[in-house]
Amino acid sequence: MHRITSSQSPDEETLEALEEALILADVGPTVALRLVENLRQVAVGDESPRERLREAMLEILARSSSAVSAPSKNQPHVVLLVGVNGSGKTTSVAKLAARYVAQGHSVILGAADTFRAAAVEQLEVWGERLNVQVISHTAGGDPAAVVYDTCAAGRSRGVDIVLIDTAGRLHTKDNLMAELSKIHKTAGKVIEGAPNEVWLVLDATTGQNGLRQAEDFLRYVGVTGLVLAKLDGSAKGGVVLSIAETLDLPIRFVGTGEEIDSLAPFDAEAYVNGLMGQD
Ligand SMILES: Nc1nc2c(ncn2[C@@H]2O[C@H](COP(=O)(O)OP(=O)(O)O)[C@@H](O)[C@H]2O)c(=O)[nH]1
Numbered sequence: 001m002h003r004i005t006s007s008q009s010p011d012e013e014t015l016e017a018l019e020e021a022l023i024l025a026d027v028g029p030t031v032a033l034r035l036v037e038n039l040r041q042v043a044v045g046d047e048s049p050r051e052r053l054r055e056a057m058l059e060i061l062a063r064s065s066s067a068v069s070a071p072s073k074n075q076p077h078v079v080l081l082v083g084v085n086g087s088g089k090t091t092s093v094a095k096l097a098a099r100y101v102a103q104g105h106s107v108i109l110g111a112a113d114t115f116r117a118a119a120v121e122q123l124e125v126w127g128e129r130l131n132v133q134v135i136s137h138t139a140g141g142d143p144a145a146v147v148y149d150t151c152a153a154g155r156s157r158g159v160d161i162v163l164i165d166t167a168g169r170l171h172t173k174d175n176l177m178a179e180l181s182k183i184h185k186t187a188g189k190v191i192e193g194a195p196n197e198v199w200l201v202l203d204a205t206t207g208q209n210g211l212r213q214a215e216d217f218l219r220y221v222g223v224t225g226l227v228l229a230k231l232d233g234s235a236k237g238g239v240v241l242s243i244a245e246t247l248d249l250p251i252r253f254v255g256t257g258e259e260i261d262s263l264a265p266f267d268a269e270a271y272v273n274g275l276m277g278q279d
């Protein structure tokens with residue numbers, strides 16, 4: 001039987017299989033190569049390459065997972081959700097609202113996706129179900145004005161958490177990204193230091209384009225964390241590992257279904273196990 005001993009480097013076949021698994025899980029060739037290259041170079045102990053790879057990934061995730069800013073007692077904690085079309089922003093806003101309400105927080109929602117009337121309705125349906133107020137304007141209006149009103153309402157009512165849904169936008173469209181910067185600044189005009197968090201919602205089925213998305217959203221609105229939606233399908237969501245490694249962005253929540261309670265705080269161990277195909 002072939003056994004790796006202390007002085008040997010792991011066999012090429014194993015390394016190649018691991019690299020391929022990473023790429024198939026959407027980790028991306030650059031980070032996959034870097035991870036496997038490290039396995040190749042570091043002297044091998046008793047641990048299997050697979051186990052060491054697992055640890056290396058957990059290390060990346062631990063490094064990027066700074067503590068999330070906590071809601072303060074004095075003013076609303078504002079969270080802005082951003083991302084491309086259909087990534088899961090509105091659903092994630094609703095899920096987060098349900099979660100915060102269950103924790104005893106008061107919540108208000110801002111329907112700043114003014115591009116589509118359906119988007120406002122979608123959020124209002126969730127708001128009714130959760131008994132949470134939704135601030136909206138007519139479709140086609142200025143999203144920054146919605147953000148202004150939502151933050152102002154949140155402040156005057158003394159709510160704990162303000163969650164703002166935004167329109168899906170292509171990260172490559174400068175005018176839409178500039179609009180997002182304006183939304184960001186507007187929140188800060190109403191509530192000092194707002195938004196406290198800007199979470200980029202990524203669809204787990206997004207391949208390496210997710211990294212480019214994260215870079216662009218980070219540049220325009222200072223993304224502070226990720227929400228990985230749709231991790232319930234066959235997708236492994238490896239792109240967030242690339243993002244964590246490359247941009248040092250923490251993953252905050254994971255969406256695992258269309259239902260309101262299908263959202264959980266990110267669990268690095270579970271994620272890495274899923275990535276490596278052992279649940
Ligand atoms: N399976 C699954 N579907 C989701 C999840 N999050 C959102 N969706 C679905 O993805 C679609 C787009 O979601 P939506 O929140 O409207 O995306 P938005 O355009 O970014 O606001 C909807 O059909 C949602 O029900 C998830 O975690 N798992």
Ligand SMILES: [Mg+2]
Nearest residue numbers: 089090113119
């Ligand atoms: Mg939406």
